[in-house]
Amino acid sequence: MTLHWRGLGSGLVVVTLAAATAMAQQVDSRLERLDSITRPIVAALVDSARAAALPTEPLVQRALEGATKRASAERIVAAVRRLALDLGHARNALGPTTSPPELAAAAAALRAGAPPVILTELRRIRRESLTVPLAVLTDLVASGVPVDSAAAAVLSLAAKSRDTDLVEFRRAVERDIALGAPPASATAAAVAAAAVQVNAGARQQRPGRP
């Protein structure tokens, strides 16, 4: 049999495309930790997210968390599906070029009750990554700070503050709340202190800790 180069090249292109498609459709081996009922459903959700250009790693991690915690199939599937929806809403609010860590943080912020318009506004005012501002917003709400107060605080600091400033701000709020201050008051006081610190340029690098 004689094959011309053109024919061989076309054949290789087809094979390569087939291989790429097979790679894309192959189930993540980590999902083998899920039971036989949960695995195909989660795999389908992951594939759908991939097709929609959403990050799939948070979905895989949520499913693995459920498996490790021995959650039921229904619970795992519901959690993964909810997270996929949140990721989609987050991207709608932040734009198509948002990084996966930002989308994951934004999804958590939306789940905590932050309105999408806050996310859009954060994107507008901050040039750097939104991962930490969004995480701080979520953590403040988790600490009992009303969503509106937390959003206003993060918006007021996000434009000029570095990530470390925002993490320090969150710690200050949590410290004051632990000492008995009302969450909204603690937030307002920490915003004022953080603003002074940021404007003075008095930044201090601390060793990594949660």
Added chain:
Amino acid sequence: MFEADEELVGRVVRQLRRPVTVDSALDERVMEQIARLPARRGGGTARDVWRWLTRPRTVRLSPLSALAIAAAFVVVALSRPDRFYRPAPASARAFGFVVVAPRAATVSLVGDFNDWDAARTPMQRARRDGSVWTAVIPLTPGRYRYAFLVDGVSWVADPAAPVARDDEFGTPSSVVTVGGS
């Protein structure tokens, strides 16, 4: 003997000093020969290589050989060991985790950073105080949910970290956020 040599040298010198008669048509003949040579441009080797690369030719392959080549491509593409492996980039920072568990036999750190795999990050008992367990792992910028698994059965949140309110499996979890600036 010297006189004979001098005479020889003298004859040679006289011969060399004699004017040479050149044919008047020599220049024309030389130029005609040059004109007959084929014109040669620069970069001949590169042209030859390019012609060799672009010249159509036929290759004889058996169907089995063609299938073997195609299968080799597929195998190479599918067997990449790093398909699902995400190495920690240079921006990763070391983070320390500490929990107090006085009666624990084993404590594991599990979270979004290690596939919630209890075997991946076993915590070490501190030497001075046997009730304190620690682990240090590299984390890239992002938000991670995690928890401590004590003796393989008890889930414990990190008391020094924010609580994860988006926990959907009925057990306590914490959050660590790693910034990039």
